[in-house]
Amino acid sequence: MTAYAELMEFQRQTEALASIAGRLGWDQETMMPRGAADQRGEEMAAIEGILHERRTDARLGEWLAKAVATDAVSAANLRHIRQKYERNIKVPAKLAAEIARVTSVAQGVWAGARGAEDVAAFLPTLENVVRLRREEGAALANGNDVYDALLNDYEPGTKSGDLAAMFGALRPRLVALRAAIRAAEAPAPMTQSFDEAGQLALSQKLALAFGYDLNRGRIDKAVHPFSSGSGSDVRITTRTNPVDPFNCFYSTIHEVGHAAYEQGIDPTYALTPLGQGVSMGVHESQSRIYENQLGRSRAFTGWLFGQMRDQFGDFGIKDEEAFYRVVNRVSDGFIRTEADEVQYNLHVLIRFDLEQALMRGDLAVADLEAAWNDRFAADFGFAVDKPSHGVLQDVHWSVGLFGYFPTYSVGNVYAGCLHQSLRAALPGIDDDLARGDTSRATGWLRENVQRHGGLYEPREIITRAAGQAPTEGPLLDYLEAKFKGLYGL
């Protein structure tokens, strides 16, 4: 056996074990009995321990030194394995264990503090998490920027300076668009109730309409919607809210976007480093283009209006045009995950700037809440009323996810680029969407993005698909055109 073949056999088992760990995570959020949490914690620790051993196994270094790439696929496999291995062995085992220990407790502390609206109760824990992740970032950075080193875990090959320039161009136009919309008249929100069985039936229909393959997946209910797994077992979850069926429908379409990426990857890449979405940003580009540019389009919402009438009867919205306006209603809100297309990225940009400052030591944890509240007031024009609506709203920092937040906006920017290119390639696509037929649109995404899995670097795959390097322009142009039209600006 060649060194490459030996390496890939070892790697394949590691990928299979990682897939098992992911499946346990799914089980925990959907099926696990409540009383099993402690035992599950030990089970997860055991398999994560095995994975850590394998990911830092010295044999990886030996195989990598000898392995020879013979084609683009083997070159990409070696690139992924080498990058992860070199990253993992830079982090001292003691530090990795300490981070695992602290973050496993921190999530509970954060949840308690959020429930009690008590920022101070969270700060000592956050201080610890920040300190440990800065230490990890320094170990990874080799004297370069600490935040870039962390960002690299989620969006390989992307520099925070480039993101800062891109987001710097996004922010003023989004703030201005938001302010203009806020001054205009908004459509009234829906007030009717929608039964759960009907919401779940229609959300499954939407999942199938967007190409989700139930032979290689399943849909369950969970507190937070998510997509989980790769290859031939990619499961999604959704949730329902009696007075907000769009939460169910667009969460489902969003997760189907993530799942379609995983289900669309070339099956020969399964259980190899190429067999998953290549970065968080590219992943989010798929979920967002399914959810927003396609799912919230005038054409598709026209079809959805008919589906809702079939499912729920007359629900108080008079026609497709009024329905399109309700689906895309922009309103004041504190919560990122509930934000519309216009405001969503403004939420992310707050976190990006604050977490960079935390990681670089430019902001003390003690000053975080004040910095958050100042920035929120500046961009949104009203004040945060309580910590659960502000600095305590997201779980990410408690579990040490610094460098993750910007990938949400990276995904939106990528989605903007892909959407521009998709529309140019597929004239008349609105006629399809108006019939609920997404197959040409999703087929274009599968062909140009999804099937490649990890073959290309994140920016490269977007550049190939969009015909130009990723930039914020198409997203901004799309948002301004859509919402100026909707609000008669």
Add this chain to the structure above:
Amino acid sequence: MTAYAELMEFQRQTEALASIAGRLGWDQETMMPRGAADQRGEEMAAIEGILHERRTDARLGEWLAKAVATDAVSAANLRHIRQKYERNIKVPAKLAAEIARVTSVAQGVWAGARGAEDVAAFLPTLENVVRLRREEGAALANGNDVYDALLNDYEPGTKSGDLAAMFGALRPRLVALRAAIRAAEAPAPMTQSFDEAGQLALSQKLALAFGYDLNRGRIDKAVHPFSSGSGSDVRITTRTNPVDPFNCFYSTIHEVGHAAYEQGIDPTYALTPLGQGVSMGVHESQSRIYENQLGRSRAFTGWLFGQMRDQFGDFGIKDEEAFYRVVNRVSDGFIRTEADEVQYNLHVLIRFDLEQALMRGDLAVADLEAAWNDRFAADFGFAVDKPSHGVLQDVHWSVGLFGYFPTYSVGNVYAGCLHQSLRAALPGIDDDLARGDTSRATGWLRENVQRHGGLYEPREIITRAAGQAPTEGPLLDYLEAKFKGLYGL
């Protein structure tokens, strides 16, 4: 750290990984998308590979050489780990891998042959499985009996000679009882249909009535009912058949018996060798005493009759007495898993005698079907009509489970002993059961059997609970008294 502490820490992680593998098995039978089978096969192989490495890890030998027991619990832990380790290192890695490879394919071959009623299509595969398991048995036996070596995996400390004597005493009295019943008038079977939702609702009520803890478990539907998991996550499955609600109800009670054993073990034993049921036979004693001696008793069926009337209205059975007769109806049948209390062990005894002969080389695979059919006709008085009703009916041999079948009857014998002792200890228990209250009965089993987990050897735990060494007498006396009464013999 002492050698014992190091050993137990390593063992604890192994137990946690084994628990994960068990959970994957549950997922496969209940939740997994159909298209995920191949990928799941690789995942299972990866975690089984890790488990095999850990179970034959040379460090176990070193720790075992140094570890010192300080109390009954540590002595029992060392006994379990030592027995398994010494067993596992006797089997050459190449043979273990070959058995895994062949049996993973054999199950599909068996299912195909059974579907086609084609014994010949299965024989070459079975020949292979028999050869490999004989080889494994020889490696384990150290010159002693090959079949005993295999039996020891499922019922540690039990010799086939002792079982042969016990089963030899069972068989004539069961054959005679069966013949007498067959000559008497049987109650008519039920003919009504019972809706699935009603069956599932009542089966959950039955599970709770028998003490199943849903905070540490859950109930799902599956093709074959089973119980899965240990400690604080013990899940069961059930199934429904529109015209046979007893299949659903008594499968559920049976699996609750298995699950109650796992849920009843001292929680301080969790993720140690003492944290699971100690043998297949003791496990089956719990499922069978819940299902039969308690669940099919005159007292409990009286309560169940009322529950069924509440759930389904008048279903054509006039009173409790008639209902008791229908629940315990004895009728001709070919299938072990559908057999009543009287005939069940006769099915098992056929398999026990035939598999011993196969393993000892006294019966050729080519002659197996004829031997089965002769024996069946002798014990049951009518002929096997097709292979799926005969030698092809059970999956066990295809996956190499030789030595497993007798544990079903061992469990029934143990249940007979425990039932005699339980009734002596709890006078008036029928008054409880007639109210659907099993708590004193299950409490006695938890106290005397379940809580001990793997602390005592199988025969020892039954001897302690029953006040005498296990013997077939109480089971036979119970069956004869019950069915002579039911059939007026």
